[in-house]
Amino acid sequence: MKRAFPIFGVVTAVLLSYGLYQALVVAPTEQTMGEVQRIFYYHVSSAWTAFLLFLINFVASIVYLVRRNTKADIIALVTAEVGVVFCTVVLVTGPIWARPVWGIWWTWDLRLTLTLVLWLIYVSYLMLRRFSTSGQTPLLAAALSVFGALDVPLVYFSIWYFRTQHPQPVVGGGGSIDPRMMHALLMNWAAFLCLAFMISWSRYRLERLRREVEEMQGLEALLEPRGVR
C-alpha cells in the first residue's frame, strides 16, 4: 500500500497536466463567453468531486452509526475536510466566471444557493468535530451528517420555489456541448477525483497515525508508576 502511494501521485500529476493541456489548448474557445469559459473545466469538476465526497461522507456516517467502525469515522472526517476544500474552490471559481459572463458576482439561484448551504452545513460539521471533546465526537458528527443529508432535499425544494428563474445548466440542460469540451471536462474531472483521492488517502493515514499515537500515550500514562516522572 505504501509503495502504491507515490505511483498514484505520479499518475495524478500526469492526469492533472493532461487535463490542463486539454482545457487550455485543445478545447475550442466558447463562442459567446470567450476564453473565460475555460474556468468551467475546473469549476464543474471541483463541484462534482465535492458532491461525491459529501455523498461518501454521508454513507460513511451511516456505516459508523450502524457498525461503530473506526475506519468509517476516519473516512467520514477525511471526506468532509477534502469536500469542503473542493466546495470552496467551486464557490471561488463560480463568481470569477459569473462576473464577466452574467455581469454579477453572485446570484441567489438554485445551484449556487444549494452549494453554499451545503458548504455551510459541512463547515458546521467540521466545527463540531473541532470543538467536541474527545470520545463522543464520531457519534455526534455522524448524527449531524445525517441531519445535513435530510436537509438537502428541503433546501432544494425551498430554493427551487423561491427562485424559479435559474439559468440553464451547461451540461445536460438541452444545449449541445462540443465533444472536445466534454473530453476536457471529463479528463479534468478524472484528474480532480485522483487528486481528491490522494489527499484523502494521505489524510486518512495521518489521522490513523494520530489516533494510534494518542492511544499509545494513553496506555503509557496508565502504565507509568505514580510519582515517578
Add this chain to the structure above:
Amino acid sequence: MSSGLTTPTLIKDLRLEWRSKDAINSMLFFALLVVVIFSFAFDPIAEESRQIAGGLVWVAFLFAAVVALNQTWAREVRNAVLDAYRVSPAPPNSLFLAKAIGNFIFVCVLEALMTPLFIAFYNLRALGAAYLLPVVAILGTWALVVNGTFFAAMSLRTRSREIMLPLLLFPISIPAVLAMVSATSAILTGEYSPKFWIVLLVAYDVVFTTGCLLLFDTVLNAE
C-alpha cells in the same frame, strides 16, 4: 414510545420556569432589543415594513429562541441529573419530547407577547389571510425548537457550547427559516399564496421530528 416520563418532566420544567422565569425574561428582553435595534437600523415606512416584517419577526424569534434553547439542558447537567436519566430504564425519547415541548411552549409564549409589540412598532396590518399566521407560527416554532433541542443536547459535549448551538442550528434551519419568512411575508402582503411554504414547513417538521426521535438515544448515550 413516550411513556410516563414526558408529562412529569414537562410539568417539572414548566414549574421551574414559572417560579424563576429565567428563560422567558431573557428571551423577551432579547427579542425586544432586536425589535428596537432593527427599527433604528432600517427605519421603514408602513409599506416597506410589510415587506420586511416577516424577516424581522423570525430573525428576532430565532435569536431569542437560541437563548432559551441554550438553557434547556444546563439544569440537568448540574448535579448529574442527565447521568441519572441515562442509567434509568426510561426511554430517552420521552425526555427529548418533554424538553422539546417545554421549549415550544416558552417560544410560543414569547411570540404571543412580542407580536403585539411588532404590530405597534412597525404599523403592521395583514393584507392576506391573517388566520394562517398562527398556523405558520406554530409550524415554524416547532421546526426551530425540535432541532434546537436536539443540537443543544449535542453541543453539551463540546467546548464553548453556548456558541456551538447556533453554529449547528442555523445552517440546518435555512429551509425552515426561508419557509417561515416567505409564508409570513405572503400573508402580510397578500401578493401570493403561502400554501407551498406551509406544506414545506409541515414536511420539515415531520422529517426532523422523526430524525431527532431516531437519533436522540444515540446522542444522549454518546460516551
